[in-house]
Amino acid sequence: MSHDGHHSxxxxxxxxxxxxxxxxxxxxxxxxxxxxxxxGFWLFLATEILLFGGLFAAYFYYHDLYPETFKVGGxxxxxxxxxxxxxVLLLSSWTMAMGVRSAQTSQKQKTMMFCALTVVGAAIFMxxxxxxxxAKTEHGLFVFPHMFDGYQVxxxxxxxxxxxxxxxxxxxxxxxxxxxxxxxxxxxxxxxxTAIHGLxxxxxxxxxxxVMKGVAxxxxxxxxxxxxxxxxxxxxxxxxxxxxLFPLLYLVP
Amino acid sequence: MxxxxxxxxxxxxxxxxxxxxxxxxxxFWSWASTLDHKRIGLMYLIGTGLAFLAGGLFALLVRLxxxxxxxxLFSNDQYNQIFTLHGAFMxxxxxxxxxxxxxxxxVLPLMLGAKDVALPRLNLLSFYLWLSGAVLAALAIxxxxxDTGWTFYAPYSLYTNKAVVTIGLxxxxxxxxxxxxxxxxxxxxxxxxxPGLTWFRMPLFVWALYxxxxxxxxxxxxxxxxxxxVAFERLYNIGIFDPRLGGDxxxxxxxxWFYSHPAVYIMVLPAFGIIxxxxxxxxxxxxxxxxxIAFSSLAIAIISFLVWGHHMFTSGQSTYAMFAxxxxxxxxxxxxxxxxxxxxxxxxxxxxxxNSPMLYTLAFLIIFAIGGLTGVILGSLNVDLHLHDTYxxxxxxxxxxxxxxxxxxxxxxxxxxxxxxGVMYNETxxxxxxxxxxxxxxxTFIPQFIMGSQGMPRRYxxxxxxxxxxxxxxxIGAMILGSGVALMVFYLVAxxxxxxxxxxxxxxxxxxxxxxxxxxxxxxxxxxxxVTTEVYDYSTLDLKSTQTPIG
Numbered sequence: 010m011s012h013d014g015h016h017s018x019x020x021x022x023x024x025x026x027x028x029x030x031x032x033x034x035x036x037x038x039x040x041x042x043x044x045x046x047x048x049g050f051w052l053f054l055a056t057e058i059l060l061f062g063g064l065f066a067a068y069f070y071y072h073d074l075y076p077e078t079f080k081v082g083g084x085x086x087x088x089x090x091x092x093x094x095x096x097v098l099l100l101s102s103w104t105m106a107m108g109v110r111s112a113q114t115s116q117k118q119k120t121m122m123f124c125a126l127t128v129v130g131a132a133i134f135m136x137x138x139x140x141x142x143x144a145k146t147e148h149g150l151f152v153f154p155h156m157f158d159g160y161q162v163x164x165x166x167x168x169x170x171x172x173x174x175x176x177x178x179x180x181x182x183x184x185x186x187x188x189x190x191x192x193x194x195x196x197x198x199x200x201x202x203t204a205i206h207g208l209x210x211x212x213x214x215x216x217x218x219x220v221m222k223g224v225a226x227x228x229x230x231x232x233x234x235x236x237x238x239x240x241x242x243x244x245x246x247x248x249x250x251x252x253x254l255f256p257l258l259y260l261v262p
Numbered sequence: 263m264x265x266x267x268x269x270x271x272x273x274x275x276x277x278x279x280x281x282x283x284x285x286x287x288x289x290f291w292s293w294a295s296t297l298d299h300k301r302i303g304l305m306y307l308i309g310t311g312l313a314f315l316a317g318g319l320f321a322l323l324v325r326l327x328x329x330x331x332x333x334x335l336f337s338n339d340q341y342n343q344i345f346t347l348h349g350a351f352m353x354x355x356x357x358x359x360x361x362x363x364x365x366x367x368x369v370l371p372l373m374l375g376a377k378d379v380a381l382p383r384l385n386l387l388s389f390y391l392w393l394s395g396a397v398l399a400a401l402a403i404x405x406x407x408x409d410t411g412w413t414f415y416a417p418y419s420l421y422t423n424k425a426v427v428t429i430g431l432x433x434x435x436x437x438x439x440x441x442x443x444x445x446x447x448x449x450x451x452x453x454x455x456x457p458g459l460t461w462f463r464m465p466l467f468v469w470a471l472y473x474x475x476x477x478x479x480x481x482x483x484x485x486x487x488x489x490x491x492v493a494f495e496r497l498y499n500i501g502i503f504d505p506r507l508g509g510d511x512x513x514x515x516x517x518x519w520f521y522s523h524p525a526v527y528i529m530v531l532p533a534f535g536i537i538x539x540x541x542x543x544x545x546x547x548x549x550x551x552x553x554x555i556a557f558s559s560l561a562i563a564i565i566s567f568l569v570w571g572h573h574m575f576t577s578g579q580s581t582y583a584m585f586a587x588x589x590x591x592x593x594x595x596x597x598x599x600x601x602x603x604x605x606x607x608x609x610x611x612x613x614x615x616x617n618s619p620m621l622y623t624l625a626f627l628i629i630f631a632i633g634g635l636t637g638v639i640l641g642s643l644n645v646d647l648h649l650h651d652t653y654x655x656x657x658x659x660x661x662x663x664x665x666x667x668x669x670x671x672x673x674x675x676x677x678x679x680x681x682x683x684g685v686m687y688n689e690t691x692x693x694x695x696x697x698x699x700x701x702x703x704x705x706t707f708i709p710q711f712i713m714g715s716q717g718m719p720r721r722y723x724x725x726x727x728x729x730x731x732x733x734x735x736x737x738i739g740a741m742i743l744g745s746g747v748a749l750m751v752f753y754l755v756a757x758x759x760x761x762x763x764x765x766x767x768x769x770x771x772x773x774x775x776x777x778x779x780x781x782x783x784x785x786x787x788x789x790x791x792x793v794t795t796e797v798y799d800y801s802t803l804d805l806k807s808t809q810t811p812i813g
Contacts, residue, residue, distance in 0.1 A: 033382075034377070034785070035376065035377035035378040035380075035382065035454075035785070036454075037790065041453055041454070044453055045380040045381065045449050045450075045453040045454070046381070048449045048452060048453065049380065049381055049384070049445055049446070049448075049449040052445045052448060052449070052479050053445060055479060055480065056441050056445075056479055056480075056482070056483040057483070059480065059483035059484055059487075060483040060484075060486055060487045061487075062483075062484065062487075063483075063484050063487030063488060063491070063517060064487060066517070067491070067502050067513065070510070070513060071502075071508075074508075074510070075508065156497075156498045157497055157498055159499065160499045160504075160506065160507070169506060171499055173498065173499075190508060191501065191507060191508030193501060193507065193508075194501045194502075194507065194509070197498075197500040197501050197502070198500070198502070201491075201494060
């Protein structure tokens with residue numbers, strides 16, 4: 010906007026394959042715009058961590074309350090698949106960082122390639138996650154098709170059952186074969202935490218695809234790479250949360 | 263404070279009739295897609311104002327029902343829904359968003375000498391999240407209502423057959439609306455201050471909003487996940503709060519109050535900020551203890567994270583935790599008292615203008631002293647065991663939420679009304695309304711203190727006949743209070759149609775919000791102002807020179 014005699018600041022494009030960036034009208038300088046967005050985004054990331062913080066608090070509380078359940082529950086997760094997924098996400102964090110670096114140095118093709126690799130990483134992660142969930146459904150530890158069937162109370166025996174937790178192989182038992190207290194709770198927490206994390210992976214991949222659209226148009230270059238930078242930060246957060254989820258859920262038992 | 267005369271001249275040279283944010287463009291879309299902080303603030307004002315009137319209507323229904331010991335209007339089930347609606351509407355749709363969303367949005371960038379908030383699109387998103395939350399909340403009423411109280415305590419909230427998931431989603435959206443507003447204000451305060459406007463030259467309303475914003479960003483996500491977990495519990499029996507499935511309902515209380523106690527300060531800190539502005543402008547005296555008030559806002563913000571357990575003295579906590587929570591609750595009273603004393607000391611020997619914003623401010627000072635001190639009473643362990651879940655608690659938090667926060671909101675509304683619209687309301691009616699509201703408010707809640715101390719439990723649809731005199735007095739008080747609010751709405755709306763033109767600087771303020779043209783143009787200032795003097799320095803401004811009508 011340039012009414013009332015205000016003149017917008019324009020950052021020139023470094024080459025013909027790029028387009029100039031116009032600083033938003035309410036900022037006086039590009040630095041101000043950059044720093045404002047960066048600070049805002051860090052604060053947003055803090056809210057994300059606090060959101061997960063509630064889940065982590067619940068995890069620790071019930072881990073403390075039912076340690077045996079969490080031990081045996083964790084053993085039902087495939088740590089190898091978890092480790093592969095951890096490696097995939099760590100690698101994708103590196104490709105994302107390289108993508109940001111390429112944008113900062115106005116290397117359009119490289120930015121495009123590294124962003125695409127990051128999306129591939131996200132896809133691999135979600136595919137592996139899908140097979141993990143599928144196994145949980147088959148073993149009756151978290152039966153997704155019966156997820157919303159509610160808590161069934163038998164009024165004659167006054168006992169209740171969860172259709173999504175059938176434990177077909179009878180694994181949630183102690184050394185004497187007696188069922189562990191509230192065996193479903195570990196899997197409820199596992200699925201809730203990893204599904205919310207998975208949702209973030211999908212959102213992150215969508216954001217990277219959106220960034221790639223801008224890259225293709227030449228919007229991001231040494232003079233202006235803010236959105237690439239911010240989406241990169243988001244992706245690192247997604248990675249970071251998984252770095253905590255993996256050992257807590259798969260390895261601590 | 264600044265060279266404000268050229269700002270006006272530069273503006274006038276452009277056109278005959280000054281264009282401002284209200285008339286620079288028109289049509290539904292120009293408002294629905296606006297990025298201007300003042301227009302978004304106005305939309306918040308209308309939205310939260312309507313929510314307040316709806317919540318007030320529910321309150322009047324509650325009070326009417328309690329006219330008789332066996333209840334006058336509703337079944338027990340309906341009564342549960344009506345008081346839940348009152349609480350949820352007032353807390354989530356009015357008290358939390360009202361001051362930051364409306365007055366904060368309009369005044370904060372002006373006070374900083376900025377053209378807008380730092381992230382205008384996020385600001386509009388905040389408003390639409392609020393609107394979606396409001397629409398969903400209204401939808402939840404149609405879809406079966408909700409009867410859990412505004413606190414959604416598990417396990418009842420897990421088992422009731424009402425629309426808890428819908429209202430939960432509404433609160434999740436309202437939460438993120440609040441988070442984004444706070445985030446925006448923090449960034450704006452850090453990055454968009456005018457040259458020369460150092461941290462200790464910032465008006466105290468800005469300081470208060472800054473402390474509020476920290477709380478909004480750091481506490482609200484926990485409410486978000488808590489309310490999601492309640493929804494998950496209802497949708498797929500996750501078991502976290504459900505005792506049948508090994509869950510612990512007390513964990514819900516911890517999560518809930520970890521947010522909802524700081525939320526009390528999300529509500530009250532902006533009100534403190536308004537009062538800080540108003541006592542100095544209308545006493546024409548620099549604030550007593552400026553830095554102490556600024557730091558006390560931050561101190562309150564920090565300590566407020568550590569007192570949540572005082573809502574749970576009867577829920578089963580370790581005795582040692584209760585000692586700590588009780589002590590910290592007393593401790594938070596210290597920065598709060600610093601504020602109250604500083605305001606009184608500011609008025610002391612000031613050149614007091616007894617206009618309507620100042621009357622609302624004085625009403626606040628009296629009511630807040632009672633609201634704050636009864637909070638200290640409730641923070642005492644053994645006393646709380648007796649008073650927990652009685653009308654004493656209800657009266658205490660209404661002295662804070664309604665009597666202090668809503669009154670401070672009214673005070674700020676009257677103070678910035680001429681700035682926002684360029685018109686003045688009928689001052690005589692305003693003074694009458696303030697008096698009626700003050701009398702009605704006290705008549706409503708003093709009886710509640712008394713019957714609460716005698717054991718009248720809260721949330722009951724019926725009561726023993728011994729309490730009828732108090733309940734009747736309270737109901738009459740509520741009617742007086744309601745008519746005072748109705749009168750206020752009437753003259754404020756009437757002023758938009760028939761009000762006389764306001765002055766350029768109606769009250770002779772020296773903060774930057776009064777240095778931009780009235781009403782402000784789209785980008786507030788023709789040139790970014792430079793601040794060269796200390797805050798609240800009235801010696802630089804001749805009061806008479808400010809009293810020029812606009813236009």
